[in-house]
Amino acid sequence: xxxxxxxxxxxxxxxxxxxxxxxxxxxxxxxxxxxxxxxxxxxxxxxxxxxxxxxxxxxxxxxxxxxxxxxxxxxxxxxxxxxxxxxxxxxxxxxxxxxxxxxxxxxxxxxxxxxxxxxxxxxxxxxxxxxxxxxxxxxxxxxxxxxxxxxxxxxxxxxxxxxxxxxxxxxxxxxxxxxxxxxxxxxxxxxxxxxxxxxxxxxxxxxxxxxxxxxxxxxxxxxxxxxxxxxxxxxxxxxxxxxxxxxxxxxxxxxxxxxxxxxxxxxxxxxxxxxxxxxxxxxxxxxxxxxxxxxxxxxxxxxxxxxxxxxxxxxxxxxxxxxxxxxxxxxxxxxxxxxxxxxxxxxxxxxxxxxxxxxxxxxxxxxxxxxxxxxxxxxxxxxxxxxxxxxxxxxx
Amino acid sequence: xxxxxxxxxxxxxxxxxxxxxxxxxxxxxxxxxxxxxxxxxxxxxxxxxxxxxxxxxxxxxxxxxxxxxxxxxxxxxxxxxxxxxxxxxxxxxxxxxxxxxxxxxxxxxxxxxxxxxxxxxxxxxxxxxxxxxxxxxxxxxxxxxxxxxxxxxxxxxxxxxxxxxxxxxxxxxxxxxxxxxxxxxxxxxxxxxxxxxxxxxxxxxxxxxxxxxxxxxxxxxxxxxxxxxxxxxxxxxxxxxxxxxxxxxxxxxxxxxxxxxxxxxxxxxxxxxxxxxxxxxxxxxxxxxxxxxxxxxxxxxxxxxxxxxxx
Numbered sequence: 001x002x003x004x005x006x007x008x009x010x011x012x013x014x015x016x017x018x019x020x021x022x023x024x025x026x027x028x029x030x031x032x033x034x035x036x037x038x039x040x041x042x043x044x045x046x047x048x049x050x051x052x053x054x055x056x057x058x059x060x061x062x063x064x065x066x067x068x069x070x071x072x073x074x075x076x077x078x079x080x081x082x083x084x085x086x087x088x089x090x091x092x093x094x095x096x097x098x099x100x101x102x103x104x105x106x107x108x109x110x111x112x113x114x115x116x117x118x119x120x121x122x123x124x125x126x127x128x129x130x131x132x133x134x135x136x137x138x139x140x141x142x143x144x145x146x147x148x149x150x151x152x153x154x155x156x157x158x159x160x161x162x163x164x165x166x167x168x169x170x171x172x173x174x175x176x177x178x179x180x181x182x183x184x185x186x187x188x189x190x191x192x193x194x195x196x197x198x199x200x201x202x203x204x205x206x207x208x209x210x211x212x213x214x215x216x217x218x219x220x221x222x223x224x225x226x227x228x229x230x231x232x233x234x235x236x237x238x239x240x241x242x243x244x245x246x247x248x249x250x251x252x253x254x255x256x257x258x259x260x261x262x263x264x265x266x267x268x269x270x271x272x273x274x275x276x277x278x279x280x281x282x283x284x285x286x287x288x289x290x291x292x293x294x295x296x297x298x299x300x301x302x303x304x305x306x307x308x309x310x311x312x313x314x315x316x317x318x319x320x321x322x323x324x325x326x327x328x329x330x331x332x333x334x335x336x337x338x339x340x341x342x343x344x345x346x347x348x349x350x351x352x353x354x355x356x357x358x359x360x361x362x363x364x365x366x367x368x369x370x371x372x373x374x375x376x377x378x379x380x381x382x383x384x385x386x387x388x389x390x391x392x393x394x395x396x
Numbered sequence: 397x398x399x400x401x402x403x404x405x406x407x408x409x410x411x412x413x414x415x416x417x418x419x420x421x422x423x424x425x426x427x428x429x430x431x432x433x434x435x436x437x438x439x440x441x442x443x444x445x446x447x448x449x450x451x452x453x454x455x456x457x458x459x460x461x462x463x464x465x466x467x468x469x470x471x472x473x474x475x476x477x478x479x480x481x482x483x484x485x486x487x488x489x490x491x492x493x494x495x496x497x498x499x500x501x502x503x504x505x506x507x508x509x510x511x512x513x514x515x516x517x518x519x520x521x522x523x524x525x526x527x528x529x530x531x532x533x534x535x536x537x538x539x540x541x542x543x544x545x546x547x548x549x550x551x552x553x554x555x556x557x558x559x560x561x562x563x564x565x566x567x568x569x570x571x572x573x574x575x576x577x578x579x580x581x582x583x584x585x586x587x588x589x590x591x592x593x594x595x596x597x598x599x600x601x602x603x604x605x606x607x608x609x610x611x612x613x614x615x616x617x618x619x620x621x622x623x624x625x626x627x628x629x630x631x632x633x634x635x636x637x638x639x640x641x642x643x644x645x646x647x648x649x650x651x652x653x654x655x656x657x658x659x660x661x662x663x664x665x666x667x668x669x670x671x672x673x674x675x676x677x678x679x680x681x682x683x684x685x686x687x688x689x690x691x692x693x694x695x696x697x698x699x700x701x702x703x704x705x706x707x
Contacts, residue, residue, distance in 0.1 A: 053525040188677050214676045219636055221626045224419040225671035225679070229405070232412045232549075245527060252529075252627040256553060257415075258542040277627070279532035 043086040044079075044340055046071075046331060047106040048324075049099065049117035049127065052091035055218070055245050058273040059119050059320060063141060064089060065312050066321030067116060069304070070328035080335050085328075088112060094119060094243075096126035103127035107134030114138070114331045114345050116324065120243075121145030121162075121191035128152045137346040139330055141323035144267060145194045149372035156349050156372040158326055158363070159291050162191070165266055166198025167205070168378045168395070169239065169289050173264060174206040176380075176393045177287070179236035183212040183261075185226060185250065187242035195241040195266055211235050216246065223250050227257050237262040244269050248277025255282040267291055270381055270388060272316055280386040287391065292319040292363045293379040295390040301362040318388070319363075326361035333359050405673045411550040416672040417665065418552050418560075422625065424664020425563035429618035430641035431648070431656035432570060433611030439587040439651035440607050442501065446508040447488055448615055449638020450515035453631065455481045455616025456623035457519060460528050470534060478616045485612025486605055494601075512635075519631040527630040530623060559621050566614060567657050574653060579606055587651065640667075640683070647687045649700020658698055663687065 048067055050060040064087075071085045079085060088109070090102035099118055106112050107130045115131065115138040118124040124143040131138050132152040140148065140157040144165060149155045173179045184199060186192040196213070203210050212233045214226040227250070230238055238254075238261045240247050247269040254263070263286050270288040278286075294305050294317075304325060308317040334348035349368065352358050358367030366374050380391040405412075430452050437445045458480050462473035492511045496504045535555060542551035574580040585593040586603045594600045622637070623629045644663045648655025663683050670682025690698060 053520075055527075057525045217677050217680075219632070221622075221628045221633060221636075222419075222423050224422070225416060225668045226676050228412065228415045228419055229408070229672055231415070232408045248529075249626065249628055256540050256542070256555070256625070258551060258553075273526070277527065277529055279529070279627075281532055281537075 043084045044113055045086050045088055045111045047088045047090060047112045047115040049090040049092055049102045049115060050119035051094040052089065054093035056094040056120060056243055058271055062318055062321045063119060063324035066317060066324035067328050069308060070325045074332055080332055092123055094123050096122050099123035099127045103130035107131060107136050113340055113342055116141060116327045118143060121148060122189050124148050125190055128155050135342050137342060137349055139327045141327045142320050145190050154346055156368055158323055158330060158366045158374055160376045160378060161373055162194045163198045165289055165378055166195045167202030169264060169266060170199050170202030170208055171206050172380060172395055173237050174208045176395060177262060179262065181209045181211050181235040182237040182239055183230050183233055183235040184210060184239045186215050187246060188215050188217050192241040199239055223253050224257060227254050227259060231257055231259050235261055237264055240265045240269060242268060244271040244274040245277060248274045251278035251282045251286060271318055275383060275386050283383045286383045288381050290319045290379045290381045291376055292322050293381060293390045296379055297362065304362050322363050326363050326366060329361045330359045330366060402673055411548045414547055414550040416668050418556060420665030420668035422556055422559050423668065424661035425559055426618045426622050427641045427644045427664050428657045428660025429563060429614045430637060431644040431660045432653060433615045434642055434645040435650055435653055435656035436607050436611050440604060443493060443504050443508065447511035447515055449634035450512050451481050451485055451612045451615040452619040452637055453519060453634030454484060455619030456629040457523055459620045460530060460629050474620055477620060478613050481616035482609045482613045485608040489605060489608040516631050527628055529627045529629060555625060559625060566617065583607060643684060643687050647690055647697055649697025652699045655697055655699035
């Protein structure tokens with residue numbers, strides 16, 4: 001027995017040693033900076049980095065579909081200055097370590113001129129040093145953590161920030177839903193912790209009392225101890241900060257334990273998969289903030305929704321698909337105006353700094369401040385009969 | 397800080413403690429069912445069957461497949477799943493472990509880890525990376541909502557009640573099987589000394605096959621119960637549950653069947669109370685700390701006996 005345990009320890013330590021050596025080796029190898037424009041005839045490559053498998057795979061799939069819609073649209077119209085767009089997909093499972101690997105791959109591939117990604121905030125934070133070193137512009141459609149764009153002048157996003165989002169939900173809970181006490185249930189990661197802090201700040205401002213905070217780690221499948229605590233604290237509302245898979249499990253287990261509080265969440269839970277995992281009954285009446293709601297945007301957005309459903313046999317696009325679609329538009333606009341070169345694309349993106357100079361897409365106008373952040377409104381969705389729909393009362 | 401929280405949680409009262417205890421018994425029962433499979437196999441061929449956690453995972457997937465994809469009635473899907481996993485366990489032993497029966501123990505251990513990885517990735521290929529769950533209508537609604545009052549505000553659902561009941565029932569059955577039947581006697585004989593047992597006319601290979609079959613069936617039951625109650629079926633669940641159940645088996649005394657049951661419940665309850673009273677993100681740490689404390693004072697586990705080293 002002792003021998004066996006020693007052996008397992010040995011295996012564990014050697015795996016650690018090997019992986020750290022690999023990471024070191026990887027960090028040592030600085031990708032060379034991209035040289036000038038290549039012959040202007042071949043396709044223009046754009047990278048997309050996100051979770052195509054694993055816990056958050058539903059995000060990756062739906063965003064990639066949104067991206068492909070725009071790319072095909074541009075290519076059918078003759079491409080950008082006669083050159084076709086081509087997408088290179090990197091699967092990083094929303095995992096910071098994998099994200100760093102994919103980022104290096106993209107940075108050292110000179111043909112890739114811009115990146116759409118990453119999807120999760122912690123993965124984006126892990127990847128951005130590599131883009132910064134290589135001088136590769138990246139536009140994230142979904143990473144909402146406050147620090148993401150501050151850390152690098154090569155990083156942009158067409159989604160709002162968590163400090164805004166967290167405070168927004170707290171205000172909505174108090175002013176529209178009329179709740180007086182809340183508890184917070186968050187995952188231990190960059191995105192959820194930032195969101196939880198913003199929510200607490202917003203709650204303090206509007207006089208919403210936070211009666212309990214619990215957290216969970218990524219691989220958890222059993223949320224009953226924390227939920228049992230919430231059951232006995234009996235808050236009016238429970239705010240979940242995290243991703244859809246755990247969110248779905250939490251809703252499902254809460255129903256089994258007989259919790260009656262109003263559950264709320266943010267953009268990470270605003271994914272149709274949440275309903276699949278939680279079940280129709282357990283998810284009924286769940287409220288989530290969202291960067292974008294199709295019904296509220298009208299015209300162009302509804303056309304996109306219809307085309308998307310036709311193309312991907314009935315899959316309903318969410319806000320992420322729309323942001324991915326617009327991210328391609330933003331990059332295409334930059335290439336068209338400034339040329340097919342990494343540094344020139346970045347200059348052009350940084351130049352989109354007023355509403356007039358911004359990109360008008362289906363999610364509204366995107367323009368960047370000096371960090372690369374954008375100001376966009378937040379909407380609220382509610383689950384009714386197994387579908388996310390716009391809540392009756394919005395707040396602007 | 398932690399201390400304040402602890403006091404605050406004690407103020408939640410007795411009903412809260414009872415509910416947390418029930419949560420602990422639930423997850424503990426699932427660990428116990430898996431741990432029994434680890435411990436039985438170890439008792440007889442001194443191999444830690446790392447692929448056992450994957451049998452638990454496949455149990456949940458099989459039931460899902462038979463019920464949701466092939467539209468069979470749920471009880472039949474459950475029985476078929478248990479049967480399939482039993483065959484898988486037998487196959488695993490036949491293909492991966494039997495050829496290495498007399499090889500160095502390390503070779504068998506590495507094979508077990510390899511089998512675990514193989515089965516995990518096989519599940520990923522077959523069912524994909526997006527988690528599955530049993531539909532809400534799998535069990536009637538009155539089964540899943542808390543309707544039985546134990547004390548004051550502490551309520552449990554029929555499902556929770558049944559998880560406990562099924563676990564205890566299977567444990568008793570297993571105990572009777574090992575202590576009262578011919579094949580059980582043969583198992584105990586093989587656990588003591590395989591060579592002598594075969595000299596006495598016991599078919600050792602058959603006993604080992606039987607052990608794998610029983611352990612895998614119980615693992616499959618655990619997988620189905622967890623799939624129903626926690627609502628998640630994913631190719632990685634076997635790994636986490638397997639590690640916990642292995643810890644439970646060690647805690648109870650590896651090779652000792654009642655010990656594995658006890659270890660499972662102790663670990664589950666420690667984890668739940670750790671999460672409910674001390675700190676939710678450190679629940680696993682708390683569970684393992686309890687295990688380490690026990691091992692420090694009783695190196696062979698709670699019910700384990702000191703083993704004489706075979707020369």
